[in-house]
Amino acid sequence: MVIAPSLLAADFGRFAHEAARADRSGAEWLHLDIMDGHFVPNISFGPEVVRVVRPHFSRVLDVHLMCGKPEILLEPFAKAGADRMTVHVELGAQVTPLLWKIRSLGKPVGLAVNPPTNIAEAKPYLAEIDLLLVMTVNPGFGGQAFIEECVPKVLQAAAWRKELGLDFRIEVDGGINNETAVECARAGADTFVSGTALFKKHNLRGAVDKMRALTMKASGELL
Ligand code: DX5
Numbered sequence: 001m002v003i004a005p006s007l008l009a010a011d012f013g014r015f016a017h018e019a020a021r022a023d024r025s026g027a028e029w030l031h032l033d034i035m036d037g038h039f040v041p042n043i044s045f046g047p048e049v050v051r052v053v054r055p056h057f058s059r060v061l062d063v064h065l066m067c068g069k070p071e072i073l074l075e076p077f078a079k080a081g082a083d084r085m086t087v088h089v090e091l092g093a094q095v096t097p098l099l100w101k102i103r104s105l106g107k108p109v110g111l112a113v114n115p116p117t118n119i120a121e122a123k124p125y126l127a128e129i130d131l132l133l134v135m136t137v138n139p140g141f142g143g144q145a146f147i148e149e150c151v152p153k154v155l156q157a158a159a160w161r162k163e164l165g166l167d168f169r170i171e172v173d174g175g176i177n178n179e180t181a182v183e184c185a186r187a188g189a190d191t192f193v194s195g196t197a198l199f200k201k202h203n204l205r206g207a208v209d210k211m212r213a214l215t216m217k218a219s220g221e222l223l
């Protein structure tokens with residue numbers, strides 16, 4: 001299991017301090033949401049913030065690009081210290097060259113699917129990716145409610161992974177708390193992005209440990 005606190009829910013005045021807090025929590029990954037104000041109706045932060053947090057988090061920086069033109073950003077994020085990058089399947093014809101570009105930068109490749117998008121849109125790419133991100137809210141803002149209708153997509157992704165003998169990770173992102181994480185783990189998710197339910201806790205380490213323990217237990221109870 002991978003637990004990935006999302007920096008979007010951290011104190012924006014203290015990115016370095018918050019990344020260090022995530023590091024001390026033992027979280028496997030730190031998730032960074034990149035929003036460009038076009039692909040989603042919000043703006044978050046760019047490569048410079050990744051460069052600032054890089055020395056403060058010793059494990060994986062997981063960069064989620066919610067951007068209309070990620071091709072201009074992949075190299076700057078890689079140089080700033082991103083360890084892996086995810087782009088959206090909604091970009092259509094751009095997806096294949098984007099996946100190639102991420103791979104050519106030597107980074108594991110992720111593909112994200114928004115709630116209104118059919119999971120079948122991602123199927124042609126499954127053999128080429130390291131991670132499938134099933135969005136469980138409409139991207140753009142932290143603190144939204146989990147969309148239950150997305151759980152069958154996790155089940156479908158896990159079924160395809162088994163059927164095709166692949167090993168991509170299944171990540172869920174949006175409205176993830178202990179309860180919804182357990183639901184997703186039972187459906188086959190193994191990577192849990194959580195902003196509000198983790199970063200807003202005083203005891204981040206305790207919250208990460210608890211989510212990891214609960215999801216590990218739940219993964220033994222697959223649906
Ligand atoms: C949503 C982002 C998420 C966000 C999740 O647009 O992709 O990563 O940080 O935040 P919570 O856990 O608060 O829903």
Ligand code: ZN
Binds near residue numbers: 031032033064193
């Ligand atoms: Zn995200």
